[in-house]
Amino acid sequence: MTLIQQKPVVINVGLASFADNLRQCGGEALELQWQPPAEGDIAAGWMLAQLMADPRIEAANAEAYARYLSAQPVLTGVSTAREVVPGMDGRIVLHSGPPIEWGDMCGPQQGAVLGAVLFEGWARSLDDARALVESGQVRLEPCHHHAAVGPMAGIISPSMPVWVVRNAAGDNVAYCNMNEGLGRVLRFGANGDEVIQRLRWISDTMGPTLGVIVEELGGLELKPLMAQALHMGDEVHNRNAAASGLLFRRLAVAALQSTRLDARKVAETLAFIAGNDHFFLNLSMAACKAMMDAAHGVPHSTLVTVMARNGVDFGIRLSGLDAWFVAPAAVIDGLFFPGYGPDHAARDLGDSAITETAGVGGFAMAASPAIVQFVGGTPRDALANTRRMLHITLGQNSAFTLPALDFTGTPAGIDARRVLDTGILPVINTGIAHKEAGVGQIGAGITHAPLACFTAAIRALAAGLPPSQQK
Amino acid sequence: MTLIQQKPVVINVGLASFADNLRQCGGEALELQWQPPAEGDIAAGWMLAQLMADPRIEAANAEAYARYLSAQPVLTGVSTAREVVPGMDGRIVLHSGPPIEWGDMCGPQQGAVLGAVLFEGWARSLDDARALVESGQVRLEPCHHHAAVGPMAGIISPSMPVWVVRNAAGDNVAYCNMNEGLGRVLRFGANGDEVIQRLRWISDTMGPTLGVIVEELGGLELKPLMAQALHMGDEVHNRNAAASGLLFRRLAVAALQSTRLDARKVAETLAFIAGNDHFFLNLSMAACKAMMDAAHGVPHSTLVTVMARNGVDFGIRLSGLDAWFVAPAAVIDGLFFPGYGPDHAARDLGDSAITETAGVGGFAMAASPAIVQFVGGTPRDALANTRRMLHITLGQNSAFTLPALDFTGTPAGIDARRVLDTGILPVINTGIAHKEAGVGQIGAGITHAPLACFTAAIRALAAGLPPSQQK
Numbered sequence: 001m002t003l004i005q006q007k008p009v010v011i012n013v014g015l016a017s018f019a020d021n022l023r024q025c026g027g028e029a030l031e032l033q034w035q036p037p038a039e040g041d042i043a044a045g046w047m048l049a050q051l052m053a054d055p056r057i058e059a060a061n062a063e064a065y066a067r068y069l070s071a072q073p074v075l076t077g078v079s080t081a082r083e084v085v086p087g088m089d090g091r092i093v094l095h096s097g098p099p100i101e102w103g104d105m106c107g108p109q110q111g112a113v114l115g116a117v118l119f120e121g122w123a124r125s126l127d128d129a130r131a132l133v134e135s136g137q138v139r140l141e142p143c144h145h146h147a148a149v150g151p152m153a154g155i156i157s158p159s160m161p162v163w164v165v166r167n168a169a170g171d172n173v174a175y176c177n178m179n180e181g182l183g184r185v186l187r188f189g190a191n192g193d194e195v196i197q198r199l200r201w202i203s204d205t206m207g208p209t210l211g212v213i214v215e216e217l218g219g220l221e222l223k224p225l226m227a228q229a230l231h232m233g234d235e236v237h238n239r240n241a242a243a244s245g246l247l248f249r250r251l252a253v254a255a256l257q258s259t260r261l262d263a264r265k266v267a268e269t270l271a272f273i274a275g276n277d278h279f280f281l282n283l284s285m286a287a288c289k290a291m292m293d294a295a296h297g298v299p300h301s302t303l304v305t306v307m308a309r310n311g312v313d314f315g316i317r318l319s320g321l322d323a324w325f326v327a328p329a330a331v332i333d334g335l336f337f338p339g340y341g342p343d344h345a346a347r348d349l350g351d352s353a354i355t356e357t358a359g360v361g362g363f364a365m366a367a368s369p370a371i372v373q374f375v376g377g378t379p380r381d382a383l384a385n386t387r388r389m390l391h392i393t394l395g396q397n398s399a400f401t402l403p404a405l406d407f408t409g410t411p412a413g414i415d416a417r418r419v420l421d422t423g424i425l426p427v428i429n430t431g432i433a434h435k436e437a438g439v440g441q442i443g444a445g446i447t448h449a450p451l452a453c454f455t456a457a458i459r460a461l462a463a464g465l466p467p468s469q470q471k
Numbered sequence: 472m473t474l475i476q477q478k479p480v481v482i483n484v485g486l487a488s489f490a491d492n493l494r495q496c497g498g499e500a501l502e503l504q505w506q507p508p509a510e511g512d513i514a515a516g517w518m519l520a521q522l523m524a525d526p527r528i529e530a531a532n533a534e535a536y537a538r539y540l541s542a543q544p545v546l547t548g549v550s551t552a553r554e555v556v557p558g559m560d561g562r563i564v565l566h567s568g569p570p571i572e573w574g575d576m577c578g579p580q581q582g583a584v585l586g587a588v589l590f591e592g593w594a595r596s597l598d599d600a601r602a603l604v605e606s607g608q609v610r611l612e613p614c615h616h617h618a619a620v621g622p623m624a625g626i627i628s629p630s631m632p633v634w635v636v637r638n639a640a641g642d643n644v645a646y647c648n649m650n651e652g653l654g655r656v657l658r659f660g661a662n663g664d665e666v667i668q669r670l671r672w673i674s675d676t677m678g679p680t681l682g683v684i685v686e687e688l689g690g691l692e693l694k695p696l697m698a699q700a701l702h703m704g705d706e707v708h709n710r711n712a713a714a715s716g717l718l719f720r721r722l723a724v725a726a727l728q729s730t731r732l733d734a735r736k737v738a739e740t741l742a743f744i745a746g747n748d749h750f751f752l753n754l755s756m757a758a759c760k761a762m763m764d765a766a767h768g769v770p771h772s773t774l775v776t777v778m779a780r781n782g783v784d785f786g787i788r789l790s791g792l793d794a795w796f797v798a799p800a801a802v803i804d805g806l807f808f809p810g811y812g813p814d815h816a817a818r819d820l821g822d823s824a825i826t827e828t829a830g831v832g833g834f835a836m837a838a839s840p841a842i843v844q845f846v847g848g849t850p851r852d853a854l855a856n857t858r859r860m861l862h863i864t865l866g867q868n869s870a871f872t873l874p875a876l877d878f879t880g881t882p883a884g885i886d887a888r889r890v891l892d893t894g895i896l897p898v899i900n901t902g903i904a905h906k907e908a909g910v911g912q913i914g915a916g917i918t919h920a921p922l923a924c925f926t927a928a929i930r931a932l933a934a935g936l937p938p939s940q941q942k
Contacts, residue, residue: 231841232704245716256738267727369874370702403840
């Protein structure tokens with residue numbers, strides 16, 4: 001058949017309605033999914049075009065990405081934050097997300113800060129705690145400024161025990177607090193007696209017990225464990241059922257073989273862990289933080305090394321710039337627990353998007369069809385979310401393979417340039433907190449990092465100067 | 472456009488070459504996947520046509536299937552076979568698959584029988600054990616004649632501890648032996664000192680310890696645990712990583728809270744279980760046996776309640792007939808461990824196809840994309856295997872949902888009529904044993920139940936008489 005005898009084959013770029021006439025005449029048109037770079041911002045698009053071809057950025061990204069890939073996060077201990085986290089002297093409380101003043105914090109984060117002040121014994125009542133914080137006598141700093149991460153409110157105070165995760169392929173160490181379970185917990189802003197009592201038990205009993213167990217284990221490599229969990233339906237952000245079980249098994253066997261532990265404390269600790277399918281989340285976060293810190297600090301690199309939210313702002317950091325780039329945190333569309341809806345929801349909150357930054361979580365959603373029962377959508381959407389992220393990442397991490405996508409590696413290493421170029425936003429699986437302190441989790445859903453962070457970051461990198469948006 | 476202006480749309484039934492001419496002329500044809508019922512056996516096809524419309528069979532299958540669906544297998548204890556399994560008096564050894572004489576048994580099964588004789592102390596050497604068995608002084612009977620199942624050689628002797636799984640929705644109880652781990656183990660026909668020593672430790676230490684732990688648990692419902700594992704990448708036949716972990720966690724917490732247990736025995740028992748990702752298989756099998764026995768014994772029902780292999784014969788049983796229908800066991804195509812191939816493989820072996828009979832295993836392969844690394848094929852094949860089984864089953868079990876297929880229930884309840892009608896054979900994920908006693912597992916793969924079993928079963932049911940094939 002010659003060309004002239006065939007029907008026309010049309011590719012339509014831009015508005016779908018461009019092809020309407022053709023379709024009405026019985027023709028067919030394929031829609032090209034394309035939109036102008038930088039959402040049509042011509043100046044940003046021009047800047048981007050120059051950056052896409054810059055060999056210094058290509059080389060820097062290759063270096064940063066290689067450091068991410070070769071990082072080997074190993075759980076080496078459990079200690080109090082005061083003992084191990086840098087700069088935890090005096091009255092200091094770490095929080096999730098980019099820097100924020102007390103007065104600007106969202107309800108759950110304020111509630112959690114006050115809870116930490118009570119837990120530390122710096123005040124005897126909530127009113128006293130509030131007065132102390134308002135007087136400026138408690139330093140409030142981002143976890144990320146202390147090589148640490150925390151889910152939701154992300155509170156770490158000096159007496160809290162933290163996971164210590166060392167990058168065996170480098171010299172960086174990452175920290176995360178302990179998961180308290182669901183319901184009324186500090187990370188959702190609750191600060192009543194039961195919350196403080198639980199924090200005391202965690203610091204008096206669970207932390208020291210886990211410290212000995214981890215010593216007995218002699219270190220636990222976290223990437224193989226996370227990779228195994230990805231083959232068992234977890235994406236190790238909002239679904240950690242398998243990873244928590246795998247961790248439990250390692251801890252239990254080590255505890256039972258130890259002669260240095262009190263049987264009652266072991267039983268209490270293991271029962272607490274066994275009752276919480278999200279327990280591994282905090283360790284997953286510390287592992288991801290260790291991988292991303294390994295990649296941080298390569299001049300000119302556009303690799304995103306942090307995505308974090310404080311319930312007001314969403315912030316990102318690039319490997320090549322020592323700065324935050326922020327935009328308003330989104331309200332999350334998701335599945336709400338009975339009796340709750342979007343009106344009750346806090347904005348996007350927590351450092352747990354470090355998992356997506358490291359290529360798991362929403363990026364590895366193809367591994368976790370069952371998670372859609374928790375965050376919404378269909379298993380097909382879960383596959384599509386992972387596939388879409390391939391357009392904005394530097395590669396695929398063969399340490400984290402996805403069975404449902406024929407064991408290809410998870411898309412990893414977000415290139416801020418590609419986000420801006422494609423308009424495809426990093427997908428994040430997240431819990432949803434009540435906007436008022438202390439109510440707790442009211443749902444879970446899927447959200448996206450705001451484009452404005454990436455635009456600002458790329459602009460700052462292009463300027464080759466500290467950006468005006470820096471906090 | 473009128474019909475005459477369109478290209479012809481052709482559906483081709485039968486040989487694909489029927490449509491070759493059409494395709495050469497530029498036409499298109501859709502192949503209908505169809506083959507004559509009963510593989511073209513006209514007499515069987517005619518018989519089948521009558522049975523497909525028989526209201527007595529429809530009613531019987533509805534009843535049997537409802538009993539299967541409503542069965543509630545609960546782990547209620549661990550005891551020695553002598554104490555709980557019916558008819559375990561004197562010198563008796565149970566084996567997998569349909570009935571078979573000692574002289575006809577395959578290598579691994581003979582090796583395992585001799586190992587059981589040594590373990591029981593009925594003989595002091597392999598030669599003495601063989602002489603004792605050959606003299607007819609040891610009864611050899613199928614596990615399935617004793618409400619029991621056993622993987623691979625499927626050996627249960629009186630002193631072995633067994634899982635006791637009670638159907639809380641009925642009055643039947645099912646039993647299975649304990650998983651010994653991989654490598655040189657009795658179920659693959661090994662019978663050396665290390666094997667017998669391990670069996671003694673299992674009966675002296677692990678069995679009694681688990682007995683107390685299960686008592687402390689006060690019973691453990693197995694269907695919810697299996698359903699959870701299906702959301703975690705298991706199909707609970709050849710992949711039990713998640714289920715073994717979930718079981719471990721329940722056992723560990725109960726053990727740590729018990730005051731009736733010896734700490735050393737608990738540590739040994741839990742370390743053994745933690746080291747074996749297949750540990751749950753035997754409990755999965757007992758649960759499936761409890762579900763299928765619940766469905767057994769409904770007159771006229773064509774529901775398949777047993778599929779089992781002894782390494783020589785593949786046997787099935789129907790709910791409506793008290794008989795075995797056998798055909799030669801297949802050689803399995805699969806992935807072999809390094810150094811081994813099909814020439815080394817024993818034929819299809821073990822009672823573990825009770826899992827497929829109950830709608831899990833190969834039937835639930837869509838839940839387990841990662842299993843293809845163990846049994847071969849691609850994740851797409853795994854989905855296709857599950858979908859294909861929908862053509863031969865009475866329904867879908869909503870207790871066992873498959874995330875990757877939009878949380879639809881697993882195809883369950885094999886109707887022998889539909890197998891014969893469609894020629895679609897039940898798919899089975901299976902381990903592959905070396906054909907010589909004692910070498911162990913040499914691979915894993917996918918196999919199918921032979922059609923001849925179903926033809927024979929349907930013929931016997933049609934005749935309304937005990938079949939000639941009955942053993």
